[in-house]
Amino acid sequence: MSRSSLVLAGVLAASLFATGASADDKVKVGLIVTLSGPPAVLGGQIRDGFNLAVKTLGGKLGGLDAEVSVVDDELKPDVAITKVKGLIERDHVDFVVGPVFSNVLQAIAKPVTAAGVFLISPNAGTSNFAGKQCNENLFVTSYQNDQVHEVLGRYAEDKGFKSAFLMAPNYQAGKDALAGFKRDFKGEIVDEVYTPLGQLDFSAELAKIAAAKPEAFFTFMPGGMGVNLVKQYRQAGLASIPFLSAFTADESTLPAEKDDALGFLGGANWAPDLDNPQSKAFVKAYEAAYNSVPGTYAMQAYDTALLIDSAIKATGGKLSDKDALRAALKKADFTSLRGKFKFGNNHYPIQDFYLVKAAKRADGKYETEIVQRVFADYADKYAPECPMK
Amino acid sequence: MKLPPLLLFIALALFPLGAKFGPETYLLSFGARALIFALAALSLDFLIGQAALVSFGHAAYLGVGAYAVAICSLLGVDELVLQTILAVVAAALFAVLTGYVSLRATGVYYIMSSLAFGQMLYFLFVSLSELGGDDGFTLPARSRIAGSAALADDFVFYYFCLGVLAVAYLFLARAAASRFGRVAAAIRQDALRARALGFSPLPYQIVSCAIAGSLAAIAGVLLANHSEFVAPSFMSWQRSGELIVMTVLGGVGSLWGAVLGAIVYLSLDEVLSLFTDETHLVIGPLLVLVALFGRRGLAGWIGSGGAA
Amino acid sequence: MSWALLVVQTLNGLQLGVMLFLIAAGLTVTFGVMDVVNLAHGAQYMVGGYLIGLFADLTGNFWLGLALTLPSALAFGLALEFLVFRRLYERDHVSQILATFGISLFLNQAVKLLFGAGAIGVSMPEALSGTVALMPGLLYPIYRLALIGFGIGTAILLYILVNHTRVGMRVRAGATHPEIVAALGVDIRKLFMIVFGFGAMLAGFAGALAAPIFSVEPGMGDNLLILSFVVIVIGGVGSVRGALIAAVLVGLVDTLGRAFGPQLLRLALAPAAASQTGRALAPMLIYVTMAAVLFFRPAGLFPARR
Helix, strand or coil: HHHHHHHHHHHHHHHHCCCCCCHHHHHHEEEEECCCCCCHHHHHEEEHHHHHHHHHHHCCCCCCEEEEEEEEEEHHHHHHHHHHHHHHHCCCCEEEEEECCCHHHHHHHHHHCCCCCCEEECCCCCHHHHCCCCCEEEEEEECCCCHHHHHHHHHHHCCCCCCCEEEEEECCCHHHHHHHHHHCCCCCEEEEEEEECCCCCCHHHHHHHHHHHHEEEEECCCCCHHHHHHHHHCCCCCCCCCEEEEECCCCCCCCHEEEEHHEEEECCCCCCCCHHHHHHHHHHHHHHHHHCCHHHHHHHHHHHHHHHHHHHHCCCCCCCCEEEEEEHHHCCCCCCCCCCCCCCCCCCEEEEEEEEECCCCCCEEEEEEEEEEEEECCCCCHHHHHCCC | HHHHHHHHEEEEEEEEHHHCCCCCCHHHHHHHHHHHHHHHHHHHHHHHHHCCCCCCCHHHHHHHHHHHHHHHHHHHCCCCHHHHHHHHHHHHHHHHHHHHHCCCCCCHHHHHHHHHHHHHHHHHHHHHHCCCCHHHCCCCCCCCCCEECHCCHHHHHHHHHHHHHHHHHHHHHHHHHHHHHHHHHHHHCHHHHHCCCCHHHHHHHHHHHHHHHHHHHHHHHHHHHHHHHCCCCHCHHHHHHHHHHHHHHHHHCCHHHHHHHHHHHHHHHHHHHCCCCCCHHHHHHHHHHHHHHHHCCCHHHHCCCCCH | CCHHHHHHHHHHHHHHHHHHHHHHHHHHHHHHHHHHHHCCHHHHHHHHHHHHHHHHHHHCHHHHHHHHHHHHHHHHHHHHHCCCCCHHHHHHHHHHHHHHHHHHHHHHHHHHHCCCCCCCCCCHHHHCCEEEECCCCEEEEEHHCCCCHHHHHHHHHHHHHHHHHHHHHHHHHHHHHHHHHHHHCCCCCCCHHHHHHHHHHHHHHHHHHHCCCCEECCCCCCHHHHHHHCCCCCCCCCCCCHHHHHHHHHHHHHHHHHHHHHHHHHHHHHHHHHHHHHHHHHHHHHHHHHHHHHHCCCCCCCCCCC
């Protein structure tokens, strides 16, 4: 028994040594997203959105057969680095698409771009890579993290709210969120609370909100934290105070929040009810394939696939010509699900942003719906710091 | 050195040459990471095996070492020797201070106390926004040795880690066999009897903690260099749990077993992830089987001739 | 700061304490009687949450779901005992850590496979979904008050069980001197099985009760597990009374610390520094408390074994 287990161990170990042959009639994409733990929902949406696009394009990107390998970063930056090196060295991918989270992006940006491989982030969009540390091989198809929060700040200011209570988890993205809100909102900040990451019981904070009686409440509380906050906020009877949020009441959390989230406001660069033919077709196809309503994560992943498709087509399938590919990527000459889409000088998108609200469809499923457009052709604030033209 | 550990180190030394036949950078990167965790597990084995102190907060020392590099980098110091000195001093200090509180307790109370201190350090670094907080801190480059950027080369870095691991192993094996080690073993077996013989357990236990902590901090310095990135997740309680798993998998008390345990655990996780996203479905039950039926871990299994 | 706010925050703290007690009670007895470190106890809590999600969905009624969840959680615990834990009693702590860590990994991944990675919402029972105006503008959910009630009720039940029944007597004896109990001819195997199963059921009960307020998702038990260990260490391993007092203490320290800590710090430090320090200290507070207790009482507040 021990001999055969040694043989098995040897065979398994050998798989680590196997390298994929690089052929020019194929394009290889490595998807690195979080597929462990509660945030796996987001990684799953990105994977599903990307794969749906490839399927819709007939299994090809830019006319070349597409081979997509999916890798789980476990939300651990050091694990992500090893896995991304595996994608580059062992699997010889031409593009790395991912990640979900900002801290993983910080970790993998250098290894990927230094190896001359294009890194396209369909979700994380930190400020440093939009500004001073912008990179010619790094593209972001989602947004710069601050922008979504600025939507709510602008809305609150325009609506004339005199005071606001702010809350976010105590990590960089949380701090960026509240900073983004405060950029446009000039009213009184009644309190600014940072909760420990992963905290699920907000009874203490909700009591503070009730005591402070603000005119509006703004929060960034992603994932399971947001699900709990929404439910408890409604249960505490605070819904009369407008609930402004980002990534808290969206398609990834609405299925669990259900009726508790109805009417809560959010900010986004897209919603499933956006009125253009390609978006409607995408939503229909996604629901048919995965039985859930797509959120911005899936939409951005789909757009990423369309972007890669357009770039490869523009270079006539010559993956080795990196300069041509880069120029084609910059041009972003594809029909985005968002309608219009173009890159700024820092490879971050310039796009419209909307105020959305959580709603229930006739068929019982939950989605976000567009209330009004808040920003048109909105570029991020860090672009001037980027030395690229 | 006994035969099995000697063979292990020879195999580890030959690995990079074999790696040339495969995806070299990826394998060297993975190999270095395995060696770094092997060092951390080795230091934990010294604590658990020799001093009978089960620490559930050992990953905190990894964090101390890694953040020593980050802090030095922030101050413009990129010389490895200086960073390591800071790491070791900080680790030893932390071990001594927390030891005074934790070592008043025994058994599970000690385990939980060590967990508490690990968590405190974790939350401390999460709150420090200058060092990136929860998002982590990216290093501009790997540390320099005497001004040379030799460590930037993955080949060199792998052998450097292997060298550090080998020296650590020899040092710990020596320490276990020395007078200090024999007293520590006596305390482990029967603290009352040792006290009756005139040995006060506390100083020996604290020194053991300091040694183990310092070695883990050195592993942390190497880890920071490996990923060129530092984050509080390096010192989460789940990481501490994983270190215990690696140590027990290899066989508590055998020292070289911890090295093997770390390598096997990480390799298993990596290989499985090539085939499935749900690696824990396999690893979970495997750990249970090893705990129930593994005779003194992998080292014990190999030592007894590989009998099934 | 008003008295009403203080009352509300205290209630919140009590509620967290009660939840922790339900989880810690089973853990401390398992630990005290069988000397087993059980890292899978958090997964037990999670299983309770998923079970009620499943049964409430199937029957359309929360109470029916709860009635089905309790025996299922018990059965699940007994199955785990039979398959794995039975063999862990004689092993040392590190082997137990390894095995229960493995079980926890497996269960967290298994529920993700079975129910998906996203959070699952469980609706509150109609009868308890009302609110009570404790403060102008703040409606306190009756369900949370009911939770506190459930917890206190369970504590009383456990008190009666442990102190006034034969089984309870054996459990107390087993926590103090297990070898003698076995030597006196008590069927230790059956005792252990009962204790473990009951503890597992309590954890599942806690998970089910928590489901309507918190979301049910993979890994939801992990952080509460660590907190429960803190509770039983502070309370003293093997002591249910200790677990209750420690759980309430931890719940209150955590909630009141988070709620009023930054304000108190502002009395001593400048606002920015108070905010930064407050944010750093708040999550640490419980661990600092535990370290302090261990410093003065290395075996916890009410250790069963001296």
